[in-house]
Amino acid sequence: MRLSDLMSSMGLDAYATVSLVIFLVVFASVVVRVLMMSRRDARDAAQLPLDDSTTPRQPWKETRHG
Amino acid sequence: MEQAPRQGDASPPTYQDPSIESFSYDDRIVRMFVLATIGWGIVAFLAGVLIATLMAYPSLIPDLRSIAIRGFEPFGWLPEGPLSFGRLRPLHTNAAIFAFAGNAIFAAIYYSTQRLCKARMFSDLLGRLHFWGWQLIIVSAALTLPLGITQGKEYAELEWPIDLAIAIVWVGFFGVNFFMTLARRRERHLYVALWFYIATIVTVAMLHVFNNLWVPAGLVNWFKTGEAPSPELFMKSYPIYAGVQDALMQWWYGHNAVAFFLTTPFLGLMYYFLPKAANRPVFSYRLSIIHFWSLIFIYIWAGPHHLHWTALPEWASTLGMVFSVMLWMPSWGGMINGLLTLRGAWHKVASDPVLKFFVVGVTFYGMSTFEGPMLSVKAVNSLSHYTDWTIAHVHSGTLGWNGFMTFGMIYWLLPRLFQTDLYSKKLATTHFWVATVGMVMYVLAIYAAGVTQGLMWRAFDATGRLTYPDFVETVTVLIPMYWIRAGGGALYLFGALLGAWNMFMTWRRRPSSYDVPVIQAPALSKTPPAYIPAVSRLEASTNLGHAGDKFLQAIWHRRLEGLPLKFTIWVIIAVAIGGIFEAIPMFLVRSNVPTIASVQPYTPLELAGRDIYVSEGCYNCHSQMIRPFYWETKRFGEYSKPGEFVYDHPFQWGSRRIGPDLAREGVKNPNAYWHYVHFHNPRDLNQDSIMPAYPWLSEQDLLFDEISARVDAMAMLGVPYGDMVLEGAAEESARAQAADIAAQIREAAQGAPLVEDLENKKVIALIAYIRRLGTDIYKEPPAPEGEGVAHASE
Numbered sequence A: 001m002r003l004s005d006l007m008s009s010m011g012l013d014a015y016a017t018v019s020l021v022i023f024l025v026v027f028a029s030v031v032v033r034v035l036m037m038s039r040r041d042a043r044d045a046a047q048l049p050l051d052d053s054t055t056p057r058q059p060w061k062e063t064r065h066g
Numbered sequence B: 001m002e003q004a005p006r007q008g009d010a011s012p013p014t015y016q017d018p019s020i021e022s023f024s025y026d027d028r029i030v031r032m033f034v035l036a037t038i039g040w041g042i043v044a045f046l047a048g049v050l051i052a053t054l055m056a057y058p059s060l061i062p063d064l065r066s067i068a069i070r071g072f073e074p075f076g077w078l079p080e081g082p083l084s085f086g087r088l089r090p091l092h093t094n095a096a097i098f099a100f101a102g103n104a105i106f107a108a109i110y111y112s113t114q115r116l117c118k119a120r121m122f123s124d125l126l127g128r129l130h131f132w133g134w135q136l137i138i139v140s141a142a143l144t145l146p147l148g149i150t151q152g153k154e155y156a157e158l159e160w161p162i163d164l165a166i167a168i169v170w171v172g173f174f175g176v177n178f179f180m181t182l183a184r185r186r187e188r189h190l191y192v193a194l195w196f197y198i199a200t201i202v203t204v205a206m207l208h209v210f211n212n213l214w215v216p217a218g219l220v221n222w223f224k225t226g227e228a229p230s231p232e233l234f235m236k237s238y239p240i241y242a243g244v245q246d247a248l249m250q251w252w253y254g255h256n257a258v259a260f261f262l263t264t265p266f267l268g269l270m271y272y273f274l275p276k277a278a279n280r281p282v283f284s285y286r287l288s289i290i291h292f293w294s295l296i297f298i299y300i301w302a303g304p305h306h307l308h309w310t311a312l313p314e315w316a317s318t319l320g321m322v323f324s325v326m327l328w329m330p331s332w333g334g335m336i337n338g339l340l341t342l343r344g345a346w347h348k349v350a351s352d353p354v355l356k357f358f359v360v361g362v363t364f365y366g367m368s369t370f371e372g373p374m375l376s377v378k379a380v381n382s383l384s385h386y387t388d389w390t391i392a393h394v395h396s397g398t399l400g401w402n403g404f405m406t407f408g409m410i411y412w413l414l415p416r417l418f419q420t421d422l423y424s425k426k427l428a429t430t431h432f433w434v435a436t437v438g439m440v441m442y443v444l445a446i447y448a449a450g451v452t453q454g455l456m457w458r459a460f461d462a463t464g465r466l467t468y469p470d471f472v473e474t475v476t477v478l479i480p481m482y483w484i485r486a487g488g489g490a491l492y493l494f495g496a497l498l499g500a501w502n503m504f505m506t507w508r509r510r511p512s513s514y515d516v517p518v519i520q521a522p523a524l525s526k527t528p529p530a531y532i533p534a535v536s537r538l539e540a541s542t543n544l545g546h547a548g549d550k551f552l553q554a555i556w557h558r559r560l561e562g563l564p565l566k567f568t569i570w571v572i573i574a575v576a577i578g579g580i581f582e583a584i585p586m587f588l589v590r591s592n593v594p595t596i597a598s599v600q601p602y603t604p605l606e607l608a609g610r611d612i613y614v615s616e617g618c619y620n621c622h623s624q625m626i627r628p629f630y631w632e633t634k635r636f637g638e639y640s641k642p643g644e645f646v647y648d649h650p651f652q653w654g655s656r657r658i659g660p661d662l663a664r665e666g667v668k669n670p671n672a673y674w675h676y677v678h679f680h681n682p683r684d685l686n687q688d689s690i691m692p693a694y695p696w697l698s699e700q701d702l703l704f705d706e707i708s709a710r711v712d713a714m715a716m717l718g719v720p721y722g723d724m725v726l727e728g729a730a731e732e733s734a735r736a737q738a739a740d741i742a743a744q745i746r747e748a749a750q751g752a753p754l755v756e757d758l759e760n761k762k763v764i765a766l767i768a769y770i771r772r773l774g775t776d777i778y779k780e781p782p783a784p785e786g787e788g789v790a791h792a793s794e
Helices: A003-008 A015-036 A039-050 B028-056 B060-065 B085-117 B124-147 B160-183 B192-211 B217-225 B243-261 B264-278 B285-299 B303-307 B314-326 B328-340 B346-351 B353-376 B378-384 B388-417 B425-457 B479-508 B543-552 B555-562 B564-588 B604-615 B630-636 B672-680 B704-716 B729-749 B762-772
Strands: B020-023 B214-216 B237-239 B519-522
Touching: A015 B285, A015 B564, A039 B085, A039 B264, A039 B285, B028 B060, B028 B085, B028 B124, B028 B388, B028 B479, B085 B124, B085 B160, B085 B192, B085 B243, B085 B264, B085 B388, B124 B160, B160 B192, B160 B214, B192 B243, B192 B264, B192 B285, B192 B564, B214 B217, B214 B704, B217 B704, B237 B704, B243 B264, B243 B285, B243 B303, B264 B285, B264 B328, B264 B353, B264 B388, B285 B328, B285 B564, B303 B314, B314 B328, B314 B353, B314 B378, B328 B353, B346 B353, B353 B378, B353 B388, B353 B425, B378 B388, B378 B425, B388 B425, B388 B479, B425 B479, B425 B630, B604 B704, B604 B729, B604 B762, B672 B729, B672 B762, B704 B729, B729 B762
Parallel strands: none
Antiparallel strands: B020 B519, B214 B237
């Protein structure tokens, strides 16, 4: 039996619908997550490429982003 | 916290804090990649200008060869075969994508990743292996493609030994080096540019592997018989997929090569270098997150829009269209995010060539991502597909978006990498204007050419007959536009040469030794910082409400962003879902391709001819897919059915009709002598034809003794060759068919001069294949055996 025979008997007709639902769920959760992101986190993250300092930022200890 | 010393660490920390580490960045590797970018860019643009000229002036090479000044032939050394359009066009596309854009993204990634991670690249050695390995791959491409060694699938032309090298260099050297750098970073948060790089590395590896599963015909035969194959056969492989499935796999790959080789890494580049050049943070970091996730999630689905109106199931095509239209949203979000990063800095654009390049680059990103979804709408696609419109779209993407982002980045990097001022800002500005004018000339001419040809193909007169029944009429009308295109491309090339000169002169002004700044930053603790658990901010609510509010504070996602491994796994899941839900049923479900009883495998000679068709790159100009439109069936014959391609390893549907469709060529024009003359020089039969001449096909001998190796490899892939795999059977059959075709040609030639041992020449095999095309559905099906055989009417 070929792999394609096996797959044919599995009934994958609903895949297109399932995929649409998955996409909508993922997209909605990303949007929600972004809307809930704190202003400070976003600002700190956006500053990362501009930070060319060769010495550690103060305070030296890690800051918790959040 | 105490940590082992890291590779590349410079001097001991001067701070008392034991967690502070000192290190330096490896900029030498960035310099190497920048140099390679410019060098290969010029090669790619030069190849582009050459093939653009060949379209307007197809006999350029033979004419150059025949120039004689007092008996001296200055261009007599030019080889005809390797410089023919079908072989050079893949060289141009591969050089532009993998050599020019490839080296550019490596330069961007090596420069920005170190700085965003506050860490030197994990291994200098892996970086060097990556660099030299990649250059070696490019050189092998530049050698094999003009020799006609190709898999015959667009942007995946490179044959199996090079495919293996790509996998090793991409995953083993580049991937390991990149991910280990992430693992050793000193900045907790992974900046959004790094997300785009992660998606690039992971997805390109996946696409490359799945689209390059093949059986190497020569190698298999070598193991079996112990006889060393000819170099031609040794390099030959057949993909495991055939026909519709191969087409889907190829365009899943082809489309996502655009997405994950030419889009995501350049967006990473944009999100790092645009804020640097504008000296402002990105307009909206939140928008960049939405941009990222929706882009990688949607892009992976859109591949089937390359196959509208072909022998592809309707649902797959529609799904591809819908997801393509959805791509508008993240793409434009990204473009707006890029342009608005310049808020308050627009006055700098007037004086800074770097920002000029970036602004036009991002604008072209917006334009081509508007156009892409538009072209994927089926109604628009019915006009645009197979015309130059697609070519114009692609070039607004590569020249405008990839090219301009690359040049912008390089002009920003040059003073920093060579630690001196840019040689000439004025020259850089000139480069910008020359390239912009060249690009606009190019795309406008080719848009006009595409729409013109599309409309001419479908034009009817009042009596219901095609207004332009002769295909060549729809080609000659484009020639002036092809000249403008070649001129535009030449300007773009000239701009790149100015850039190269500017780089060379900047390099000459470099200091005698480069200053290597020592950076200090605290090490990351092994464990992520203890996140304070979320506390519900709701005052009066149900337990579910409190739980929901805690979830919505999304501290879990913040942790995720700090954990590269888990982040990568999510990226893999996002792109794999597209594959699982769309691709797997298509690749494996048998009922998607109704079989046709009368469709039989190619004879051994036809198979050898098909391999020549692939090798000469005929698919670059000829489609083999008649769409179900009245104007197409009227011009080319009965529309193509999925079941007709079940033995086509690889499929050869093509994507552009520079010449007419060939799907029913065997039905329309079975005259062997006509094809013989036509291959020798098409302009002997049709003065206006722009097809290259193939005189070498009637000079070179076909290797009959290696045909059985080709048949064996196809039989391994499930093509029912029956007794043909017995020793000597394939060769005997091929020689008999060749003798028959040669006899027909001799008879038709009526004494006209012909090659003596005509039956041994490659052209005979190619004619055998061409005469077979599209004929099977008109044949009587063989006596039914087995079950599951449907009829042509399905």
